[in-house]
Amino acid sequence: MPVEGVMKLTKSERVELQRQASARNGRADCARRARLILLLEGHTWAEIRAKLDCSDSYIDRWSKRFAADRLSGLFARHAGRKRYKVSDRIEARVLAWTSKRKPADGSTHWSSRKLAAELGDISHMTVSRIWAKHAIKPHRVEGYLASNDPDFEVKAAEVIGLYLNPPQHAAVFSVDEKTAIQALDRKDPVLPLSPGRAERHGFEYFRHGTLSLYAAFNTKTGEILGRTAQRHTSAEFVAFLTDIVANQPKGKEITSSQTISRRTRPRASRSSSPSTPTFICTSPQHTPLGLTRSNCGSPRSSATSSRAAFLPQCRI
Secondary structure, three states, rough: OOOOOOEEEOOHHHHHHHHHHHHHOHHHHHHHHHHHHHHHHOOOHHHHHHHHHOOOHHHHHHHHHHHHHHHHHOOOOOOOOOOOOOHHHHHHHHHHHHHHHHOOOOOOOHHHHHHHHHOOOOOOHHHHHHHOOOOOOOOOOOEEEOOOOOHHHHHHHHHHHHHHOOOOOOEEEEEEEEEEEEEEEOOOOEOOOEEEEEEEEEOEEEEEEEEEEEEEEEEOOEEEEEEEEEEEOOHHHHHHHHHHHHOOOEEEEEEEEEEOOOHHOOOOOOOOOOOOEHHHHEEEOOOOOOOOOOOOOOOOOOOOOOOEEEEEEEEE
16 A cells, blocks of 8 residues: 655755646646645645546656656656658558549549548548648639630730730720629518528529620729620620720720620721721630630639630720
8 A cells, every 4th residue: 555645845846846737838747747746745645636636556656756766757758659650652642542543432532531441551630631731622623724726825925915015005905794694683671680690681583684794804903894785796895895995095095805705796897987986806816715814824714605706906
């Protein structure tokens, strides 16, 4: 049977034990052992068991180690196993399976648990850490637009060069369209938010037909000019271009790069009146599909319904 006794501490030992017991960034087991030795100075083992929720063997073991080696005896002989380190071979294996193989059960992508079960010798947390290290997210899928135009790079360089180095005394616009936008209205009133309840919308709605939106982005100032139209024809589009010209200072050359459908492609025309804006289609199908200022270089390029595109120029 262990024999209870009063622990005698020096002033320096007491200060160090109090520091370890109250440390916020130290190990919890070290703080517990420090509190044990401090309690041995004036408490019985029964009181210590109640305060630290420990056994007699725990008190006996660490009191003897402190009596023999003092402060140096409070360090654990076995600090725990070393942190598991993923080898380069395992990491390469996980990356290869993720990118080159598909799940055998027909799933669309790997999950960490499925891949760990397939490999067999690693945990799903190891798979998750490897994916996080290499920024791999198998559940995410992004779309992209690939052009079949053999001269795409040349045309893209010309359009991007026009954005980066516009002509002097010129206004450069990037124009695109969004056709057949549904004009919907809620059938039921919107219920405002209240304490403990979010704002609520009814799921039924009225249809008011569709609208077409034309938008032009001034690549220098960032100004956006937009207009809605009931129909989607070249007449509405020419009217939109006319509005762009009318809102620009006199004497400006207006250059516009567009990716639009055939229905809105205006024919090359010249006006008999010098005060009327003249739209000249200088290079049919010059702008590659999807290459506008808003989506240039983006893997999520949005394309319109036709491949017809042009680079018109108009003078005021």
